[in-house]
Amino acid sequence: MAASTRLEALLTQRLGRSVRAGEVVEAPVDLVMAHDATLALLIADFERLGLSVWDRERVVVTCDHFTPPARIDWANLQKSVIAFTARHSLPGLRMYEGICHQLLLEDPRVTPQSLVVGADSHTTLVGAVGGFATGLGATDILACLARGRTWFRVPESIPIILTGTRKPWVMGRDLALTLLAHFGEEGASYQALELVDHTEDTLSMDSRAAICCMAPEMGAKAALFIPDAVTSAFLAERDHADPLIPDSPLYPYTNGESLQIDVDTVDSLIAQPHSPANIVPVRQAAGVRLDQVYLGSCAGGRLEDLAMAAAILRGRRVARGLKAIAVPSSVTVMRAAMARGYVQALLDAGVCISNPSCGACGGIDKGVLAHGDVALTTTTRNFQGRLGPPDSAVYLASTATCAASALTGYITPPDMVWEEAITREVDHDARLGAGR
Amino acid sequence: MTHALVLGDNINTDLLHPPRFFAADPEAAAQGFLAGLPPELARQFSPGDILVGGRNFGCGSSREAYIRAFRAAGVACVIAHSFSRIFYRNIINAGIPAACHPTLYQQLPQGAAVQFDRTAWTLQRQETGQVIALEAPEAHLRGILDAGGLLAYLGLETSHALRC
Numbered sequence: 001m002a003a004s005t006r007l008e009a010l011l012t013q014r015l016g017r018s019v020r021a022g023e024v025v026e027a028p029v030d031l032v033m034a035h036d037a038t039l040a041l042l043i044a045d046f047e048r049l050g051l052s053v054w055d056r057e058r059v060v061v062t063c064d065h066f067t068p069p070a071r072i073d074w075a076n077l078q079k080s081v082i083a084f085t086a087r088h089s090l091p092g093l094r095m096y097e098g099i100c101h102q103l104l105l106e107d108p109r110v111t112p113q114s115l116v117v118g119a120d121s122h123t124t125l126v127g128a129v130g131g132f133a134t135g136l137g138a139t140d141i142l143a144c145l146a147r148g149r150t151w152f153r154v155p156e157s158i159p160i161i162l163t164g165t166r167k168p169w170v171m172g173r174d175l176a177l178t179l180l181a182h183f184g185e186e187g188a189s190y191q192a193l194e195l196v197d198h199t200e201d202t203l204s205m206d207s208r209a210a211i212c213c214m215a216p217e218m219g220a221k222a223a224l225f226i227p228d229a230v231t232s233a234f235l236a237e238r239d240h241a242d243p244l245i246p247d248s249p250l251y252p253y254t255n256g257e258s259l260q261i262d263v264d265t266v267d268s269l270i271a272q273p274h275s276p277a278n279i280v281p282v283r284q285a286a287g288v289r290l291d292q293v294y295l296g297s298c299a300g301g302r303l304e305d306l307a308m309a310a311a312i313l314r315g316r317r318v319a320r321g322l323k324a325i326a327v328p329s330s331v332t333v334m335r336a337a338m339a340r341g342y343v344q345a346l347l348d349a350g351v352c353i354s355n356p357s358c359g360a361c362g363g364i365d366k367g368v369l370a371h372g373d374v375a376l377t378t379t380t381r382n383f384q385g386r387l388g389p390p391d392s393a394v395y396l397a398s399t400a401t402c403a404a405s406a407l408t409g410y411i412t413p414p415d416m417v418w419e420e421a422i423t424r425e426v427d428h429d430a431r432l433g434a435g436r
Numbered sequence: 437m438t439h440a441l442v443l444g445d446n447i448n449t450d451l452l453h454p455p456r457f458f459a460a461d462p463e464a465a466a467q468g469f470l471a472g473l474p475p476e477l478a479r480q481f482s483p484g485d486i487l488v489g490g491r492n493f494g495c496g497s498s499r500e501a502y503i504r505a506f507r508a509a510g511v512a513c514v515i516a517h518s519f520s521r522i523f524y525r526n527i528i529n530a531g532i533p534a535a536c537h538p539t540l541y542q543q544l545p546q547g548a549a550v551q552f553d554r555t556a557w558t559l560q561r562q563e564t565g566q567v568i569a570l571e572a573p574e575a576h577l578r579g580i581l582d583a584g585g586l587l588a589y590l591g592l593e594t595s596h597a598l599r600c
């Protein structure tokens with residue numbers, strides 16, 4: 001019997017035998033990613049056990065969480081990570097080049113056929129190009145570094161079909177929030193989201209990454225976009241080569257109903273404190289006074305996001321006294337944003353640009369909140385205490401909503417500041433391939 | 437006698453161990469144990485006690501700093517309605533038993549005196565003598581637990597004294 005989901009097909013091909021959802025399999029992996037905050041947790045055990053890395057070429061180590069470190073203890077942790085890569089002669093050390101998942105998305109070794117594991121929950125982002133990518137803890141990653149394989153319970157897949165036409169200010173992040181509103185914090189537990197993009201304008205790879213990134217907030221093990229023309233164009237541009245796209249990209253999804261989302265009906269959404277699934281229309285939260293607006297993280301901060309922020313903020317100023325911060329998700333993204341004038345536009349508007357990194361997203365680097373602060377961010381999670389003290393509060397929304405709100409200093413639906421000129425600039429950037 | 441600290445739904449890793457306590461050193465990481473919860477609640481936990489939670493227990497971060505904190509705090513076992521997947525793998529990889537029970541978190545009084553039996557996968561309440569059957573992890577995961585954690589299970593480690 002043919003595989004009925006893309007993940008079954010992928011694992012069937014990889015293991016050379018028919019694989020079904022629900023079974024536990026041990027599979028070889030293509031790439032193992034660990035970053036400064038998670039690799040640091042396994043080094044002592046790895047060395048104590050006298051282990052060596054199974055394949056040095058297949059390991060990506062990023063310094064992105066403490067970047068550059070603001071505290072001595074974190075500098076020490078990062079030092080131990082750098083030393084580890086030197087001791088084991090790992091060529092894949094990426095110093096201060098950007099957020100781990102974004103660097104994987106930009107890595108030519110990540111293809112629609114890949115199986116990638118990362119020592120971080122948001123590794124699911126990498127499924128935007130069509131493969132299987134999931135997050136594991138440090139101990140699983142330690143074993144994976146030594147053995148090049150790990151076990152999985154093959155997840156059931158939830159097919160999600162996207163159709164319709166987006167409003168110009170509706171971004172991938174709003175679709176992620178739509179899914180969060182549908183599934184809640186655990187509605188997709190242990191399952192995989194398989195997304196089919198049949199929307200009129202198609203979603204950019206940046207938007208797809210934003211959606212796949214948020215899958216763990218719904219409990220999902222993985223999320224992927226069925227490879228299509230957007231995938232081919234992205235891979236061709238990224239790799240300067242003809243991409244290898246799997247045939248028959250559409251599966252019959254015989255195992256259950258698919259979820260249909262008509263993006264015409266989606267407007268800007270926002271996750272209220274303290275859960276990424278506490279979703280309401282932005283309009284309903286409008287008027288909440290903000291101390292900080294933060295653009296960045298692996299769920300935002302890509303070129304498409306910076307293009308949107310620049311289009312909204314160009315020639316304007318952020319509200320007085322507001323802490324407005326933008327953190328590009330990688331050096332590659334930052335270079336492109338500089339070449340296109342986005343960085344200049346944001347600086348002129350009064351936005352502080354920080355270096356490509358996780359920044360405040362993980363609550364362990366620059367941009368953390370003060371007591372009582374209320375922030376609006378594009379980051380992944382707004383759990384109580386993640387970005388600051390327990391009495392601070394975080395709202396999550398798209399870059400368009402964040403940029404509009406930065407102008408007023410209050411939560412503001414983007415259509416309230418929207419003008420024809422913004423649509424023109426966003427469209428122009430899209431044609432340039434800003435979001436690819 | 438051990439006691440149960442009873443928590444609710446969606447207890448995430450930032451509540452169990454806020455990111456500001458991130459550290460590789462177990463003693464430093466231990467400072468953050470349950471530090472995102474109301475202090476009067478967190479204070480009720482003593483070494484050897486068990487945690488009881490609701491749906492989606494441990495959702496959030498993959499960072500095993502919280503596992504170090506769990507070890508240092510002497511968490512004997514975690515019982516929840518359901519677990520978030522990375523947390524579930526992490527805690528079993530660390531050799532700390534995790535079991536499911538759909539309604540225990542709604543039934544058990546806060547601080548109830550209980551005895552966890554890791555062979556029978558039951559919990560006995562001291563006050564009433566009631567023995568509550570728990571849903572054990574699947575065989576593959578019980579194998580990891582019986583070995584004392586993933587590294588021992590894979591033969592990467594021979595001693596049960598994991599330090600991570």
Ligand code: SF4
Pocket residue numbers: 099100101120122296297298299357358361362379380
């Ligand atoms: S940007 Fe945030 S969610 Fe993404 S890897 Fe960094 S800390 Fe984690």
